[in-house]
Amino acid sequence: MKTPAILGGESAFREPLHVGKPNLPEKKTLCNYLDRIFNSRWLTNNGPLVIEFREKLEEFLQVKYCIPICNGTIALELAERALCFEDEVILPSFTFVATPHSLQWQRIRPVFADVGNDDVNVDPASIKTLLSSRTKGIIGVHVYGYPCDYSKINKIASESNVKVLYDAAHAFGCEVDGIPYAQLGDASIFSFHATKFFHSFEGGAIATNDEALAEEVRLMSNFGFAGGVLDQVDYLGINGKMTEISAAMGLAMLDSVEEIREKNRQNFELYKEVFAEIEGANLIEPPSSMTKQNWQYVVARMDENRFGLSRDMTVQALRAENIFARRYFYPGCHRMHPYRELYPSASNILPNTERLSEQVISFPTGQVINEEVISRIADCLCDISDNADQIRHKVE
Amino acid sequence: MKTPAILGGESAFREPLHVGKPNLPEKKTLCNYLDRIFNSRWLTNNGPLVIEFREKLEEFLQVKYCIPICNGTIALELAERALCFEDEVILPSFTFVATPHSLQWQRIRPVFADVGNDDVNVDPASIKTLLSSRTKGIIGVHVYGYPCDYSKINKIASESNVKVLYDAAHAFGCEVDGIPYAQLGDASIFSFHATKFFHSFEGGAIATNDEALAEEVRLMSNFGFAGGVLDQVDYLGINGKMTEISAAMGLAMLDSVEEIREKNRQNFELYKEVFAEIEGANLIEPPSSMTKQNWQYVVARMDENRFGLSRDMTVQALRAENIFARRYFYPGCHRMHPYRELYPSASNILPNTERLSEQVISFPTGQVINEEVISRIADCLCDISDNADQIRHKVE
Numbered sequence A, B: 001m002k003t004p005a006i007l008g009g010e011s012a013f014r015e016p017l018h019v020g021k022p023n024l025p026e027k028k029t030l031c032n033y034l035d036r037i038f039n040s041r042w043l044t045n046n047g048p049l050v051i052e053f054r055e056k057l058e059e060f061l062q063v064k065y066c067i068p069i070c071n072g073t074i075a076l077e078l079a080e081r082a083l084c085f086e087d088e089v090i091l092p093s094f095t096f097v098a099t100p101h102s103l104q105w106q107r108i109r110p111v112f113a114d115v116g117n118d119d120v121n122v123d124p125a126s127i128k129t130l131l132s133s134r135t136k137g138i139i140g141v142h143v144y145g146y147p148c149d150y151s152k153i154n155k156i157a158s159e160s161n162v163k164v165l166y167d168a169a170h171a172f173g174c175e176v177d178g179i180p181y182a183q184l185g186d187a188s189i190f191s192f193h194a195t196k197f198f199h200s201f202e203g204g205a206i207a208t209n210d211e212a213l214a215e216e217v218r219l220m221s222n223f224g225f226a227g228g229v230l231d232q233v234d235y236l237g238i239n240g241k242m243t244e245i246s247a248a249m250g251l252a253m254l255d256s257v258e259e260i261r262e263k264n265r266q267n268f269e270l271y272k273e274v275f276a277e278i279e280g281a282n283l284i285e286p287p288s289s290m291t292k293q294n295w296q297y298v299v300a301r302m303d304e305n306r307f308g309l310s311r312d313m314t315v316q317a318l319r320a321e322n323i324f325a326r327r328y329f330y331p332g333c334h335r336m337h338p339y340r341e342l343y344p345s346a347s348n349i350l351p352n353t354e355r356l357s358e359q360v361i362s363f364p365t366g367q368v369i370n371e372e373v374i375s376r377i378a379d380c381l382c383d384i385s386d387n388a389d390q391i392r393h394k395v396e
Helices: A027-040 A048-061 A072-082 A098-104 A124-130 A150-160 A211-220 A244-275 A311-320 A351-357 A371-386 A388-395 B027-040 B048-061 B072-082 B098-104 B124-130 B150-160 B211-220 B244-275 B311-320 B351-357 B371-386 B388-395
Strands: A065-069 A088-092 A109-113 A135-141 A163-167 A187-191 A204-208 A281-283 A290-292 A298-302 A360-363 B065-069 B088-092 B109-113 B135-141 B163-167 B187-191 B204-208 B281-283 B290-292 B298-302 B360-363
Touching: A027 A048, A027 A244, A027 B027, A048 A065, A048 A204, A048 A244, A065 A072, A065 A211, A065 A244, A072 A098, A072 A163, A072 A187, A072 A204, A072 A211, A088 A098, A098 A109, A098 A135, A109 A124, A124 A150, A135 A150, A150 A163, A204 A211, A244 A281, A244 A298, A244 A371, A244 B244, A311 A360, A311 A371, A311 A388, A371 A388, B027 B048, B027 B244, B048 B065, B048 B204, B048 B244, B065 B072, B065 B211, B065 B244, B072 B098, B072 B163, B072 B187, B072 B204, B072 B211, B088 B098, B098 B109, B098 B135, B109 B124, B124 B150, B135 B150, B150 B163, B204 B211, B244 B281, B244 B298, B244 B371, B311 B360, B311 B371, B311 B388, B371 B388
Parallel strands: A088 A109, A088 A135, A135 A163, A163 A187, B088 B109, B088 B135, B135 B163, B163 B187
Antiparallel strands: A065 A204, A187 A204, A281 A298, A298 A360, B065 B204, B187 B204, B281 B298, B298 B360
């Protein structure tokens, strides 16, 4: 037991401990790919490494078509456009801001649904109440990689005659009820951002079993140039191309992906053990329907009454220890610009989102985290909880 | 003198010769940066190499603010949004399709102006005729790096109370009348695509002397997260971030940029000598106002009557020689989807664009091209011209 740093004690960590410190592959593997790039002088524009990456992704994600894209946000934009989303699209507010921004950027109106009570994922009943003749699409998000209620969401979409896009940015390599996520909707997007368990520096992908949609997305990601015909533009498109060096990183990471997944699982189990001892810090666990997990998010839902401090004060106290735990997601997209101005009364219909976003804390995991680090984080949390009154007094 | 390959002779080149084969830096320089990336585990999100790249770009481009972006098209989108472009924006049709697509993607209507007579750049008089109360911006493009008439365009914009964005995708390192291009308008974008004389695998940048605009673009390129404050979104934004590995390539290329520029200049001079001997193949040369050039485009304007063959047949005959010369730009954006459907009669007001796009051929230059290659290309052109009647007869 030590005095919390926020009360004048020494910080638990000398260096800042960040959520999302990247995992890395063998440097040698990456350098071998770099040699191939230099030898071929093929640096982008659907080069051989992107093609190899695409094929390996299709195999890994168990989906017919997977198009690598420069990042997950551009993947969202392209998928939305290809799915003919316009006017209004329903999605949860409890998501990374890229989800609504990718719509709003294209002047499509995001309509925010609430999460379920005691759930991190969107409530299908909330989606239903927001349907209107203006609804032209639904985006389900698999928050923390945990599956949203795809069967109910798909049913609502089908009854409303709109398409479903799943934002699986958190969910690389996950399965629910034995189904790989890439097969759940009309299309899914994945993120390979550096902070994700699996990455390609920056990157993303659009996955679908629909051949026509895949071809459209492929052309749209390269300015709409028609396949095989130089100078012929048949689609409105932008530049969503992945570079060869990003594909190289993705390929190198694929070699390490099961090793990192196992590391994350071990870290998760360790966190689970220590959190069980801390009153008011409730680890959010994968639902039993998940048949494959990536364990990349370690998120606790804080119960202020039992822990003794609000989530925000807890985060502040952790920061003094050099533990940069994150409020992920906070404050809910409906409270961010431009949505807070566009929908000033959205809070009224998003009570579960508001509560959840006031309670979550995300903790570091991945290659750089081990038993000793987790145990020290747990000690800090205990010390903070034990000194809650003093901390509250000091911070308020 | 040999029989042209299209008439059954042997191809002049065994391997395809492409326009835009990438230039490369020293591999060792790039690998040193890669070591730094692995040591820091900082892969994206405004990391140290992006910051270093930004600073060096500001110095090189002689502009106060330069924000590296994942590619030139996303740079266009971000700059357009930050400059409050909406409704209608006037731009030349004779440009890469990314220019209008970046507008149309955001549901801003591109309005196409004509190039000048015997010019590759937009005619300010044409811009004037297209102005209306719906005009909310003007985009000038420096085609092949040659300057568009910035002083007249700026004057028109100022009189109409709209902002000017310059698409300087072709024009890295150029100056006109002693002024670096990055200083010409309210903002400029550059492209660092692999096929450009200077590149970062994929990449681009937004350059401006306007501090507020620069800050806005910087935030918008990272989802609108406010500087310094975690979780606070103050702008509509997307993911336009450049990765550390792209910045590493850019930094490594900066070390070689003057060497490559000189190589391009030598190639240009060689092309100039040989084209002088070929009737009907008129090299498009930089105007005397240019005080700095990058010589990255070698474009000839073909005179069918004097050369003996149409541009398209010439390109076809060159392809048989394994010379993949390009119709750049063809056919003019107004003839591409969705603009050809949106503006079916645009051709009527774009006579110069129509003529120009039927005449241009772009030839390969850069590190991989040398005197021997250029001289062989020239021989092919002579042989093709000498056998024009036979080729026309065969192709028609």
